[in-house]
Amino acid sequence: MLRLVIDNHEIIENNLPTNIKLENKDLIIPDKTIIKDPINIKLNNDNNEELNIIVGKSSQVNIVLEVASLETSKNDYKLNFLAKENSNVTYALITELSSDEAFLTNEFNLERNANLQIMAGLVSNVLTAKLNINLDGEGSSVVIRSIAVSTDNHKQVVDVYMRHNGKNTYGDMTNVGIASKKGTVILNGIEKIEQGMKDSEVFQTLRGIITSDDAVIEVNPILLIEEYDLKAAGHAATVGKIDEEMLFYLQSRGINKADAERLIINGFIKPIIDEIKNEDLRDRFTNLVNARIWFNEKC
Numbered sequence: 001m002l003r004l005v006i007d008n009h010e011i012i013e014n015n016l017p018t019n020i021k022l023e024n025k026d027l028i029i030p031d032k033t034i035i036k037d038p039i040n041i042k043l044n045n046d047n048n049e050e051l052n053i054i055v056g057k058s059s060q061v062n063i064v065l066e067v068a069s070l071e072t073s074k075n076d077y078k079l080n081f082l083a084k085e086n087s088n089v090t091y092a093l094i095t096e097l098s099s100d101e102a103f104l105t106n107e108f109n110l111e112r113n114a115n116l117q118i119m120a121g122l123v124s125n126v127l128t129a130k131l132n133i134n135l136d137g138e139g140s141s142v143v144i145r146s147i148a149v150s151t152d153n154h155k156q157v158v159d160v161y162m163r164h165n166g167k168n169t170y171g172d173m174t175n176v177g178i179a180s181k182k183g184t185v186i187l188n189g190i191e192k193i194e195q196g197m198k199d200s201e202v203f204q205t206l207r208g209i210i211t212s213d214d215a216v217i218e219v220n221p222i223l224l225i226e227e228y229d230l231k232a233a234g235h236a237a238t239v240g241k242i243d244e245e246m247l248f249y250l251q252s253r254g255i256n257k258a259d260a261e262r263l264i265i266n267g268f269i270k271p272i273i274d275e276i277k278n279e280d281l282r283d284r285f286t287n288l289v290n291a292r293i294w295f296n297e298k299c
Helices: 244-252 257-273 279-292
Strands: 002-007 010-014 021-023 026-029 039-044 050-055 060-069 075-083 088-097 102-110 115-122 126-135 141-150 155-164 170-179 184-193 201-210 216-225 232-241
Touching: 039 050, 050 060, 060 075, 075 088, 088 102, 088 126, 088 279, 102 115, 102 141, 115 126, 115 155, 115 279, 126 141, 126 170, 141 155, 141 184, 141 257, 141 279, 155 170, 170 184, 170 216, 170 257, 184 201, 184 232, 201 216, 201 257, 216 232, 244 257, 257 279
Parallel strands: 002 039, 026 050, 039 060, 050 075, 060 088, 075 102, 088 115, 102 126, 115 141, 126 155, 141 170, 155 184, 170 201, 184 216, 201 232
Antiparallel strands: 002 010, 021 026
């Protein structure tokens, strides 16, 4: 396994290929690097950590970045990602933070004809996550899928801001929230197409599901379009409770309520999970969601 682990600001494991350099806060992947196996990076108990990932021109890599901490004090993470010309990257972001006040900002910048697929699993206690995506280069494209889960009195706020700063750019976001017990999830999805950025495409979907009357989900889809010579644009938003008829049907087939809810939730996230090509990562995201939600007969 290709793996870099930074624990409390110290490198405790690094078996990445020798051509991938970690210089201060910069992880540099050279031009024309092609690696099929995932590059696993873990920031563990690293409050106020910063990391800049730079993917060179015409490179093809898969990155899994995990941010985890058991500390309950304030956490603040600043992450930057640059995809240079003609690069092709899949990027999985996983947060598991126990803090009652955690902040994470991840800036993404794409150069000409760079392609980026983002999968984010956000299952911390109290987290404000800002994912800012800049399609700077002509022909650059981003597909982002995120799942935020909140339970008990926890709260997840996820802001995804995608800016089309180049012509013929493509942006597609689907952000999903799941709230149980007294959990709260707020999903803000903003996509902006600057004037003169012709032939761009923008798609946005925000969806939420709650498993109890005390849970809260808020979705705010916003399109800011200053250029109307576009290929396509659209957005949608839905929030609902677990389907009671489906729940009753599953229970009538001998499935207990907790397992029935689990089946419904897994069906809700399945379209996103199915987009993950790596089987181990698919299982990780599924288990991440199921472990976070506390199913019981009083949901």
